[in-house]
Amino acid sequence: MTITILPVQGLPLIHAGDDLPALIAERCTLEDGDIVTIASSVYSKSKGYSRYLSEITPSERARRISEMTHEDPRFLQSILDASKDVILEYPFILSEVAGGHIGVRAGVDQSNIEDGQVILLPPDPMKAADEVREALKHITGKEIGVIITDTCGRAFRRGQTGNAIGWSGMPAIRDFRGDKDLFGHVLKITEEAVVDEIAGIGNFVMGESNNGVPAVVIKGCGRWTGHDDLYFHVEEDFIRKALTGKIPRKTE
Secondary structure, rough: OOOOOEEEOOOOOOOOOHHHHHHHOOOOOOOOOOOOEEEHHHHHHHHEEEEEEOOOOHHHHHHHHHHHHHHHHHHHHHHHHOOOOOEEEOOOOOOOOOOOOOHHHOEOOOOOOOOOOEOOOOHHHHHHHHHHHHHHHHHHHOOOOOEEEEEEEEEEEEEEEEEEEEOOOOOOOEEOOOOOOOOOOOOOEEEEEEEHHHHHHHHHHHHOOOOOOOOOEEEEOOOEEEEOOOOOOOHHOHHHHHHHHOOOOOOO
Protein backbone atom coordinates (compact mmCIF):
# COMPACT_ATOMS: atom_id res chain seq x y z
CA MET A 1 0.00 0.00 0.00
CA THR A 2 1.28 3.43 -0.98
CA ILE A 3 -0.56 6.34 0.57
CA THR A 4 -0.34 9.95 -0.61
CA ILE A 5 -1.39 12.74 1.74
CA LEU A 6 -2.11 16.16 0.24
CA PRO A 7 -3.12 19.29 2.15
CA VAL A 8 -5.80 21.39 0.49
CA GLN A 9 -3.91 24.65 0.15
CA GLY A 10 -5.27 28.13 -0.25
CA LEU A 11 -8.63 27.84 1.45
CA PRO A 12 -9.85 31.25 2.65
CA LEU A 13 -11.09 31.94 6.15
CA ILE A 14 -14.46 30.25 6.23
CA HIS A 15 -17.62 32.10 7.24
CA ALA A 16 -21.25 31.10 7.65
CA GLY A 17 -22.83 30.45 4.28
CA ASP A 18 -19.64 29.55 2.44
CA ASP A 19 -19.85 26.52 0.12
CA LEU A 20 -17.11 24.43 1.73
CA PRO A 21 -17.30 21.42 -0.64
CA ALA A 22 -17.01 23.71 -3.67
CA LEU A 23 -14.07 25.58 -2.14
CA ILE A 24 -12.30 22.27 -1.49
CA ALA A 25 -13.04 20.86 -4.96
CA GLU A 26 -11.64 24.01 -6.61
CA ARG A 27 -8.28 23.49 -4.92
CA CYS A 28 -7.55 19.80 -5.42
CA THR A 29 -7.98 16.94 -7.87
CA LEU A 30 -10.16 14.16 -6.51
CA GLU A 31 -10.28 10.60 -7.82
CA ASP A 32 -12.42 7.59 -7.02
CA GLY A 33 -11.38 6.11 -3.67
CA ASP A 34 -9.86 9.30 -2.25
CA ILE A 35 -10.72 10.27 1.32
CA VAL A 36 -11.14 13.91 2.34
CA THR A 37 -10.66 14.74 6.01
CA ILE A 38 -12.18 18.01 7.17
CA ALA A 39 -11.73 19.72 10.53
CA SER A 40 -15.07 19.92 12.33
CA SER A 41 -14.37 23.54 13.23
CA VAL A 42 -14.25 24.70 9.61
CA TYR A 43 -17.38 22.73 8.73
CA SER A 44 -19.18 24.25 11.72
CA LYS A 45 -18.09 27.75 10.73
CA SER A 46 -19.49 27.24 7.23
CA LYS A 47 -22.84 26.26 8.76
CA GLY A 48 -22.90 28.94 11.44
CA TYR A 49 -22.59 26.54 14.36
CA SER A 50 -21.13 29.14 16.70
CA ARG A 51 -22.30 31.25 19.62
CA TYR A 52 -21.48 34.66 21.06
CA LEU A 53 -20.52 34.48 24.71
CA SER A 54 -22.31 37.77 25.27
CA GLU A 55 -25.61 36.05 24.41
CA ILE A 56 -25.19 33.20 26.89
CA THR A 57 -26.59 33.34 30.42
CA PRO A 58 -24.77 30.89 32.72
CA SER A 59 -26.77 28.58 34.96
CA GLU A 60 -26.05 27.91 38.60
CA ARG A 61 -24.31 24.70 37.56
CA ALA A 62 -22.04 26.57 35.18
CA ARG A 63 -21.18 29.11 37.89
CA ARG A 64 -20.43 26.31 40.35
CA ILE A 65 -18.11 24.56 37.90
CA SER A 66 -16.47 27.91 37.12
CA GLU A 67 -15.48 28.26 40.78
CA MET A 68 -13.49 25.02 40.43
CA THR A 69 -12.03 25.41 36.92
CA HIS A 70 -11.72 29.24 36.81
CA GLU A 71 -13.18 29.25 33.30
CA ASP A 72 -15.71 31.76 31.98
CA PRO A 73 -19.12 30.49 33.17
CA ARG A 74 -20.63 31.51 29.84
CA PHE A 75 -18.14 29.24 28.07
CA LEU A 76 -19.02 26.45 30.50
CA GLN A 77 -22.71 26.97 29.82
CA SER A 78 -22.11 26.57 26.08
CA ILE A 79 -20.47 23.22 26.88
CA LEU A 80 -23.36 22.11 29.08
CA ASP A 81 -25.85 23.11 26.40
CA ALA A 82 -23.97 21.01 23.83
CA SER A 83 -23.73 17.96 26.10
CA LYS A 84 -26.05 14.98 26.12
CA ASP A 85 -24.50 13.57 29.30
CA VAL A 86 -21.84 15.07 31.59
CA ILE A 87 -19.40 12.44 32.86
CA LEU A 88 -16.94 14.72 34.69
CA GLU A 89 -17.18 18.33 35.83
CA TYR A 90 -13.64 18.73 37.19
CA PRO A 91 -10.77 19.25 36.39
CA PHE A 92 -12.55 19.72 33.06
CA ILE A 93 -15.96 18.90 31.65
CA LEU A 94 -15.94 15.51 29.95
CA SER A 95 -19.21 14.83 28.22
CA GLU A 96 -21.06 12.87 25.60
CA VAL A 97 -22.62 14.70 22.69
CA ALA A 98 -25.33 13.60 20.30
CA GLY A 99 -24.14 10.72 18.17
CA GLY A 100 -22.08 9.05 20.89
CA HIS A 101 -18.79 10.96 20.76
CA ILE A 102 -17.25 11.66 24.18
CA GLY A 103 -14.79 14.50 24.50
CA VAL A 104 -13.38 17.22 26.69
CA ARG A 105 -15.64 20.29 26.81
CA ALA A 106 -18.04 18.66 24.31
CA GLY A 107 -15.71 19.76 21.53
CA VAL A 108 -16.62 23.43 22.10
CA ASP A 109 -13.64 25.50 20.94
CA GLN A 110 -12.48 29.09 21.35
CA SER A 111 -9.54 28.84 18.94
CA ASN A 112 -9.53 29.81 15.25
CA ILE A 113 -12.58 32.00 15.67
CA GLU A 114 -13.08 35.67 16.38
CA ASP A 115 -12.85 36.87 19.99
CA GLY A 116 -16.01 36.50 22.01
CA GLN A 117 -17.30 33.47 20.10
CA VAL A 118 -17.16 29.70 20.46
CA ILE A 119 -17.39 27.02 17.76
CA LEU A 120 -19.65 24.03 18.37
CA LEU A 121 -19.34 20.56 16.92
CA PRO A 122 -21.79 19.77 14.12
CA PRO A 123 -25.03 18.61 15.79
CA ASP A 124 -25.11 15.53 13.50
CA PRO A 125 -21.55 14.75 12.30
CA MET A 126 -22.60 11.65 10.34
CA LYS A 127 -25.15 13.68 8.40
CA ALA A 128 -22.49 16.35 7.87
CA ALA A 129 -20.09 13.80 6.34
CA ASP A 130 -22.87 12.45 4.10
CA GLU A 131 -23.73 15.96 2.98
CA VAL A 132 -20.15 16.88 2.07
CA ARG A 133 -19.60 13.56 0.30
CA GLU A 134 -22.73 13.98 -1.82
CA ALA A 135 -21.78 17.57 -2.67
CA LEU A 136 -18.27 16.55 -3.74
CA LYS A 137 -19.69 13.71 -5.82
CA HIS A 138 -22.07 16.16 -7.52
CA ILE A 139 -19.20 18.54 -8.28
CA THR A 140 -16.53 16.03 -9.32
CA GLY A 141 -18.45 12.92 -10.34
CA LYS A 142 -16.10 10.86 -8.15
CA GLU A 143 -16.85 8.31 -5.44
CA ILE A 144 -14.88 9.46 -2.42
CA GLY A 145 -15.01 9.13 1.35
CA VAL A 146 -15.33 11.98 3.84
CA ILE A 147 -14.24 12.08 7.48
CA ILE A 148 -15.14 14.96 9.82
CA THR A 149 -12.42 15.19 12.46
CA ASP A 150 -12.03 16.65 15.92
CA THR A 151 -8.95 16.87 18.10
CA CYS A 152 -9.23 14.81 21.28
CA GLY A 153 -7.09 13.73 24.19
CA ARG A 154 -6.63 10.06 25.07
CA ALA A 155 -6.92 8.13 28.30
CA PHE A 156 -3.54 7.26 29.84
CA ARG A 157 -1.50 9.34 27.35
CA ARG A 158 -0.50 12.98 26.94
CA GLY A 159 -1.26 14.90 23.79
CA GLN A 160 -4.12 15.19 21.37
CA THR A 161 -4.83 13.31 18.15
CA GLY A 162 -7.41 13.67 15.42
CA ASN A 163 -10.48 11.49 15.86
CA ALA A 164 -13.32 10.80 13.45
CA ILE A 165 -16.65 12.14 14.68
CA GLY A 166 -18.46 11.68 11.38
CA TRP A 167 -17.68 9.58 8.31
CA SER A 168 -19.26 8.60 5.01
CA GLY A 169 -18.25 6.28 2.20
CA MET A 170 -16.41 3.71 4.28
CA PRO A 171 -16.99 1.58 7.40
CA ALA A 172 -15.48 2.98 10.58
CA ILE A 173 -14.07 -0.34 11.76
CA ARG A 174 -11.99 -2.82 9.78
CA ASP A 175 -13.09 -6.13 11.26
CA PHE A 176 -10.43 -8.85 11.39
CA ARG A 177 -12.42 -11.23 13.56
CA GLY A 178 -12.44 -14.69 11.98
CA ASP A 179 -9.27 -14.05 9.98
CA LYS A 180 -6.09 -15.99 10.73
CA ASP A 181 -2.72 -14.54 11.76
CA LEU A 182 0.68 -15.60 10.38
CA PHE A 183 0.65 -18.70 12.57
CA GLY A 184 -2.87 -19.78 11.70
CA HIS A 185 -4.48 -18.55 14.91
CA VAL A 186 -8.05 -17.32 14.46
CA LEU A 187 -8.41 -13.66 15.44
CA LYS A 188 -11.20 -13.19 17.95
CA ILE A 189 -11.17 -9.54 19.05
CA THR A 190 -9.17 -7.52 16.50
CA GLU A 191 -11.14 -4.54 15.21
CA GLU A 192 -9.14 -1.67 13.71
CA ALA A 193 -10.58 1.85 14.00
CA VAL A 194 -9.46 2.89 10.51
CA VAL A 195 -11.41 6.16 10.41
CA ASP A 196 -9.58 7.32 13.55
CA GLU A 197 -6.21 6.36 12.07
CA ILE A 198 -6.97 8.35 8.92
CA ALA A 199 -8.29 11.26 11.00
CA GLY A 200 -5.04 11.22 12.96
CA ILE A 201 -2.79 11.52 9.92
CA GLY A 202 -5.11 14.18 8.50
CA ASN A 203 -4.83 16.14 11.72
CA PHE A 204 -1.02 15.80 11.65
CA VAL A 205 -0.99 17.59 8.29
CA MET A 206 -3.60 20.15 9.31
CA GLY A 207 -1.69 21.28 12.39
CA GLU A 208 -3.16 22.82 15.51
CA SER A 209 -2.37 26.52 15.42
CA ASN A 210 -2.09 28.85 12.43
CA ASN A 211 -1.30 26.44 9.59
CA GLY A 212 -4.52 27.32 7.79
CA VAL A 213 -5.02 23.80 6.40
CA PRO A 214 -8.46 22.56 7.51
CA ALA A 215 -8.84 19.86 4.83
CA VAL A 216 -6.57 17.05 3.65
CA VAL A 217 -6.91 14.57 0.77
CA ILE A 218 -5.62 11.04 1.38
CA LYS A 219 -5.09 8.77 -1.61
CA GLY A 220 -4.35 5.06 -1.79
CA CYS A 221 -6.11 3.70 1.29
CA GLY A 222 -8.03 1.13 -0.71
CA ARG A 223 -11.20 -0.44 0.61
CA TRP A 224 -11.95 -2.54 3.68
CA THR A 225 -14.89 -4.38 5.16
CA GLY A 226 -16.26 -3.96 8.65
CA HIS A 227 -18.90 -2.00 10.49
CA ASP A 228 -19.77 1.40 11.96
CA ASP A 229 -20.16 0.39 15.62
CA LEU A 230 -17.30 2.67 16.70
CA TYR A 231 -18.55 3.77 20.11
CA PHE A 232 -18.86 1.47 23.11
CA HIS A 233 -22.42 0.73 24.12
CA VAL A 234 -23.22 2.08 27.56
CA GLU A 235 -23.39 -1.38 29.16
CA GLU A 236 -19.82 -2.22 28.04
CA ASP A 237 -18.23 1.19 28.72
CA PHE A 238 -16.20 0.43 31.83
CA ILE A 239 -14.15 3.63 31.65
CA ARG A 240 -17.36 5.59 32.11
CA LYS A 241 -18.26 3.28 34.98
CA ALA A 242 -14.91 3.92 36.67
CA LEU A 243 -15.22 7.70 36.27
CA THR A 244 -18.80 8.00 37.46
CA GLY A 245 -19.15 5.09 39.85
CA LYS A 246 -22.28 4.06 37.99
CA ILE A 247 -22.87 0.55 36.72
CA PRO A 248 -23.38 0.77 32.94
CA ARG A 249 -26.82 -0.37 31.97
CA LYS A 250 -28.21 -1.08 28.56
CA THR A 251 -30.53 1.61 27.26
CA GLU A 252 -33.38 1.04 24.86
